[in-house]
Amino acid sequence: MTGSAAVVDSGTTAGVATHCPYCALQCAMTLTGHDATGLQISAREFPTNRKGLCRKGWTAPEVLRAPDRLTTPLIREPGGGLLPTDWDTALDHVAERVRILVAESGPQAVAVFGGGGLTNEKAYALGVFARAVLRTPYIDYNGRFCMSSAAAAGIRTFGLDRGLPFPLTDLAGAGAVLLIGSNPAQTMPPAVRHLAPVAARGGLIVVDPRRTPTAALAEDGGGLHLQAIPGTDLALVLGLLHVVIHESLADAPYIAARTTGFPAVQRSVATWWPERVERVSGIPAELVRAAARRLAGAAPCAGGPGGYVITGRGAEQHTKGTDTVSACIDLALALGLPGRLGSGYGCLTGQGNGQGGREHGQKADQLPGYRRIDDPAARAHVAAVWGMDPGDLPGPGVPAVELLSRLGSPPASGRPAGPRALFVHGANPVVSAPDATAVESRLRSLDLLVVCDVVPSETALLADVVLPVTQWAEEDGTLTSLEGRVLRRRRAVAPPPGVRSDLEVLAGLADRLGRPGLIDTEPARVFAALARASAGGPADYSGIDYGRLDAGAAVFWPCPATGNDPGTAGPRVADAEASAGTEESAGTDLSAAAQHVAAQRHPGTPRLFLDRFATPDGRARFVAVDHRPVDDDLRPDAPLFLVTGRLPEHYQSGAQTRRVPELVAAQPEPFVQLHPDTAARLGVEDGRPVRLTSRRGVVVAVARISAAIRTDTVFLPFHWSGPGRANTLTNPATDPVSGMPEFKVCAVAAEPADAVKPDGAADCAVAAATTREPIAVAASGKAAALTDAAWTGAAWTAEAGSTS
Ligand code: SF4
Numbered sequence: 001m002t003g004s005a006a007v008v009d010s011g012t013t014a015g016v017a018t019h020c021p022y023c024a025l026q027c028a029m030t031l032t033g034h035d036a037t038g039l040q041i042s043a044r045e046f047p048t049n050r051k052g053l054c055r056k057g058w059t060a061p062e063v064l065r066a067p068d069r070l071t072t073p074l075i076r077e078p079g080g081g082l083l084p085t086d087w088d089t090a091l092d093h094v095a096e097r098v099r100i101l102v103a104e105s106g107p108q109a110v111a112v113f114g115g116g117g118l119t120n121e122k123a124y125a126l127g128v129f130a131r132a133v134l135r136t137p138y139i140d141y142n143g144r145f146c147m148s149s150a151a152a153a154g155i156r157t158f159g160l161d162r163g164l165p166f167p168l169t170d171l172a173g174a175g176a177v178l179l180i181g182s183n184p185a186q187t188m189p190p191a192v193r194h195l196a197p198v199a200a201r202g203g204l205i206v207v208d209p210r211r212t213p214t215a216a217l218a219e220d221g222g223g224l225h226l227q228a229i230p231g232t233d234l235a236l237v238l239g240l241l242h243v244v245i246h247e248s249l250a251d252a253p254y255i256a257a258r259t260t261g262f263p264a265v266q267r268s269v270a271t272w273w274p275e276r277v278e279r280v281s282g283i284p285a286e287l288v289r290a291a292a293r294r295l296a297g298a299a300p301c302a303g304g305p306g307g308y309v310i311t312g313r314g315a316e317q318h319t320k321g322t323d324t325v326s327a328c329i330d331l332a333l334a335l336g337l338p339g340r341l342g343s344g345y346g347c348l349t350g351q352g353n354g355q356g357g358r359e360h361g362q363k364a365d366q367l368p369g370y371r372r373i374d375d376p377a378a379r380a381h382v383a384a385v386w387g388m389d390p391g392d393l394p395g396p397g398v399p400a401v402e403l404l405s406r407l408g409s410p411p412a413s414g415r416p417a418g419p420r421a422l423f424v425h426g427a428n429p430v431v432s433a434p435d436a437t438a439v440e441s442r443l444r445s446l447d448l449l450v451v452c453d454v455v456p457s458e459t460a461l462l463a464d465v466v467l468p469v470t471q472w473a474e475e476d477g478t479l480t481s482l483e484g485r486v487l488r489r490r491r492a493v494a495p496p497p498g499v500r501s502d503l504e505v506l507a508g509l510a511d512r513l514g515r516p517g518l519i520d521t522e523p524a525r526v527f528a529a530l531a532r533a534s535a536g537g538p539a540d541y542s543g544i545d546y547g548r549l550d551a552g553a554a555v556f557w558p559c560p561a562t563g564n565d566p567g568t569a570g571p572r573v574a575d576a577e578a579s580a581g582t583e584e585s586a587g588t589d590l591s592a593a594a595q596h597v598a599a600q601r602h603p604g605t606p607r608l609f610l611d612r613f614a615t616p617d618g619r620a621r622f623v624a625v626d627h628r629p630v631d632d633d634l635r636p637d638a639p640l641f642l643v644t645g646r647l648p649e650h651y652q653s654g655a656q657t658r659r660v661p662e663l664v665a666a667q668p669e670p671f672v673q674l675h676p677d678t679a680a681r682l683g684v685e686d687g688r689p690v691r692l693t694s695r696r697g698v699v700v701a702v703a704r705i706s707a708a709i710r711t712d713t714v715f716l717p718f719h720w721s722g723p724g725r726a727n728t729l730t731n732p733a734t735d736p737v738s739g740m741p742e743f744k745v746c747a748v749a750a751e752p753a754d755a756v757k758p759d760g761a762a763d764c765a766v767a768a769a770t771t772r773e774p775i776a777v778a779a780s781g782k783a784a785a786l787t788d789a790a791w792t793g794a795a796w797t798a799e800a801g802s803t804s
Helices: 087-105 120-134 148-158 168-173 189-200 213-220 233-246 252-258 262-268 274-281 285-298 321-334 376-386 400-406 436-444 502-512 523-534 546-550 573-578 592-598 661-666 676-682 764-770 788-792
Strands: 016-019 028-032 040-043 074-076 082-084 110-114 139-141 176-180 204-207 224-226 307-311 344-347 421-425 448-453 465-468 477-480 486-489 640-645 671-674 689-694 697-705 713-717 731-734 746-752 775-779 782-786
Touching: 016 486, 074 087, 087 110, 087 421, 087 448, 087 465, 087 502, 110 120, 110 400, 120 139, 120 376, 120 421, 120 477, 120 502, 120 523, 139 400, 148 321, 168 189, 176 189, 176 233, 176 285, 176 321, 189 204, 189 213, 204 213, 204 285, 213 224, 224 285, 233 262, 233 274, 233 285, 233 321, 252 321, 262 321, 274 285, 285 307, 307 321, 321 344, 376 523, 400 436, 400 731, 477 523, 486 546, 523 546, 671 676, 671 689, 676 697, 676 746
Parallel strands: 082 775, 110 139, 110 421, 176 204, 176 307, 204 224, 307 344, 421 448, 448 465, 640 713, 671 697
Antiparallel strands: 016 028, 028 040, 074 082, 074 465, 477 486, 640 746, 671 713, 689 697, 689 746, 775 782
């Protein structure tokens, strides 16, 4: 018998047991080798990846040995380039500039922008730095771009947000999984092994405007692919809910016992009959009915083995993303799925620490432990941990898009001047933010831009000060996977001389800015402080420590310091025991749950909500929502939908993966996917450059013609900068609840690019228009002329070498 609350995660064989540096699946791996040059990876058995890794994981060490790895602090000469300096000079310079700006304009003159890839310790320390050292309300992070709508919807219905409130391995036993706006076959391939059994049963239902490999997996197994018009997922889900209710497929006893608000939802979907859904979404009415019946047939109330509704960024990155997720949760609730063993609702978090990164104080409105910053009790608790008066803690800030738009702005209509300085850690908003040209302009307007990074990202190239930091195999820490499972990242090699950790950078600045000793440099001690700060909060880590993790546990939160916690999220010990013997605990000495109980330690919470939801009355709240059009809808001069997304070979802004030769060779450049009929109508040929124009800018990329995409839609991956930067086109309009921008759809015009080089390469006139002046920089200790050539990932040439 085994217990799922503890999974062996320490590695007992030679090598260092750790996890992948990239996505939220956090595949387990073992590292061997004494330095970055000789670092080798082997896949490790773990419930989520079962010894599988994708191409990015296998090649991860290449980033550490990138020819342009930053190894010394850089300071920009007035009006000139970035020049190397020593750490004391760099930190003294930054602290002095901050002091001057705060003296002139107050604490709000300084802002902080974090990342969903930062370890829990870094994310926590960044929040301490912003709120307790700088005392600015202006902190947010790039997780706002990927997780916020699902988080907001989860909190308003369940009272708690954890991406998957159940282990990923649970999916395999389901009779049906409705997957909306997610393509795990390409974004996290090892996860597909948990969906494959469902697909083989004909139970996988995929909603996506493209026939992705995930959609093909569904169809090939006898499941369904609903190729909806971009921006119409909400209408489609309302239609599914309509069918469930109209055909009496709902779980009435569950609704009565475990939910509130159903009558309002019943009324709100009454007019969303399938024929109306067909007109809005393009999905045939009979397919809508078939999908609803397939999912309902798997529900426990129909005697089925269980069903899941899962969302991804395709459903969430919209101005109505929160409402779309709410509709998905409503559908799951109507069928009695959430809080039931073998069924549920969840979202597939994207970034490596997308889950933990949103729990420990990087979000504009939150304190550690997923506490609200406007809650007096939360403020008092966290202020005590930080040794300060709660009244000195700043209030809520603003979400990322608004924060970026305020940078360097003058006072306007009652709004104070925007921040004059920005610290960036673990993010590359010049590539990843919507309407990126405007963001670039705001960054250029700052008095001080400080970027901590591993490589000279596009954002770092704009900075006044660049601070080189450690990454992944060079550091200790923890991350929280898409399941809410806290995992250890372990140091396997020493960082290059001259490189410091983000913790050391923040501690050095805190010392200089009047809070010496407030930020620790040892990850284990930072985690201990984080755990204390989270105690009693929704995301309670107080029962977790490095000793426990290093003894082999990988614990799901909430995990309070002592005993069970019947007041919050449901079962704890009972759940661990209930999951005993499942595959997720493969390799564990089993009765870990019982041992924890005997030791009076909470076993963690693999499955939330089995007894009650985290709302005051313990019931899940239905939320009535309605469909609305996309913000930047089609019009005569922009008759195509643009959708953006990821490729298997690259990760987020590409700052890391565009420096891995094998990945660059496989996907060297941005491209536009378009349907053969669309290409024929526009006169576009495969492999030739296409110009896309939106209200915000112009992009040129080569055409890839494919029947896998709708005729009214084009697809552009978002991993590149320069003339192929997808976010030059995207819409910064945001969801009113979550602040998430509408990355996933906007209107564009497409045409053959007119300036074509003889070899068919992309339009260089556009490239020239967006290329910056060369910046003098020291990379890997050697002076080099660094330009925007890195945008293609194909090549920037320096003395140190070439990535091409
Ligand atoms: Fe696993 Fe994601 Fe890393 Fe690929 S990128 S190896 S799927 S954690």
